[in-house]
Amino acid sequence: MSVDVGTRLRFVRERQNLSQRELARLTGVTNSTISLIEANRMNPSIGALKRILDGIPIGLAEFFAIEPDAPSRFFYGVDELTEIGKGAISYRQVGESLFGRSLQILSETYAPGADTGRVPLMHDGEEGAVVISGRLEVTVDGERRVLGPGDAYYFESHKPHRFRCIGTEPCHVVSACTPPSF
Incomplete structure (x- = not known):
């Protein structure tokens, strides 16, 4: 089975509202190379493709997981959420793939x-959540607050932030971020 790299690249580039010229400037890859790839007249090396995708940004795994003809799906049962992080913090994502999506929704569970981590998170976009149960200490740009059931947060994700479960019971949060960045 051959993979249509050109169509996929055009789709992810346009989804980010980038012209070929802007993507070339961001990545150091020539505009003509991007044009040839999108026209399927050139097959890039994995290294060159990764460099181009870093400018969008999208990972190689997500890029190759694109299923252009996949039927639309609107509803997900609790057992159909995709686990994308397991351990002391469980992140269960709504939807299998976020390709072509502008929003990521997570059901998060923090063990007591x-x-x-001690190093704050920082990335482009915005994020927000509502605490469903338990208590969550949220620190954003040096400001700290302990949130309980029904409390919420919403901030620009480029501000340093971190999360910690407070107390003896797990904390459950439903969150959303845009663009998908987790």
């Missing part, structure tokens, strides 16, 4: 004492 679970923490996203």
